């Protein structure tokens with residue numbers, strides 16, 4: 001396994017029986033890879049199969065064809081190596097914040113004593129900014145706090161990969177922004193390999209190193225891989241001031257608004273194994289202004 005293929009999705013397809021007989025192909029011949037420590041994000045319209053891809057990565061669903069390899073091993077079912085954060089936090093309502101996180105920790109390290117489990121859980125509760133709320137039950141928490149518990153729980157098992165299915169979409173804008181900041185900080189600090197799906201262009205631009213553009217279904221494919229040209233130390237609040245911002249954003253929005261529908265018919269020779277890698281925005285900015293902005 002090469003380091004640039006820590007996650008390797010290889011020729012997966014998902015088909016379901018169609019109402020009138022035959023089969024509906026949701027997506028097909030889908031290849032993508034993500035290096036260790038990077039943040040990948042699939043963006044595409046509703047119904048193209050994003051959640052299905054994520055569920056396959058989680059081992060909650062199986063592809064009709066193809067395979068997914070993580071750290072050199074083919075995925076077969078769920079594993080504590082892969083943590084999933086869903087849109088709804090799915091916490092155990094009768095357990096406290098500490099209880100929810102500690103339960104995940106004890107599932108992974110069955111031989112640990114109570115004190116070790118609590119100390120480990122506490123580290124991750126602190127990491128997501130919930131220090132002082134350890135004793136609270138989910139009914140006493142805001143939506144944002146519940147999602148923080150979900151993130152602490154996912155990270156506490158030190159998964160090889162963290163999978164996020166539109167994790168912030170149910171939150172108000174302010175909470176969503178601060179949680180995006182937390183997730184970005186944590187991923188950079190811990191080197192966590194993360195794979196997320198979203199509809200939100202700004203979220204993808206802020207969080208992801210690579211953005212996989214998925215065409216509309218049925219028969220969806222990955223059309224392009226966008227290498228995020230924004231600097232690693234980007235901040236959410238001044239993202240729009242960066243000289244690459246509008247070129248990058250316009251490229252993704254153009255894809256979603258027009259090209260995602262027509263891509264398959266207008267690119268009959270598209271090779272799913274040689275998906276174009278693009279770095280939008282960079283070429284639009286003159287070197288002089290780039291240097292001026294770099295200061």
Ligand SMILES: Nc1ncnc2c1ncn2[C@@H]1O[C@H](COP(=O)(O)OP(=O)(O)OP(=O)(O)O)[C@@H](O)[C@H]1O
Nearest residue numbers: 016017026044045046047048049050051052053217
């Ligand atoms: N069990 C099933 N039987 C038949 N079709 C299904 C089944 N599960 C999902 N699908 C179809 O597969 C397609 C992809 O679903 P999926 O939830 O992966 O899409 P998505 O891109 O995540 O959508 P959204 O953004 O709305 O969540 C949809 O058209 C859905 O109707």
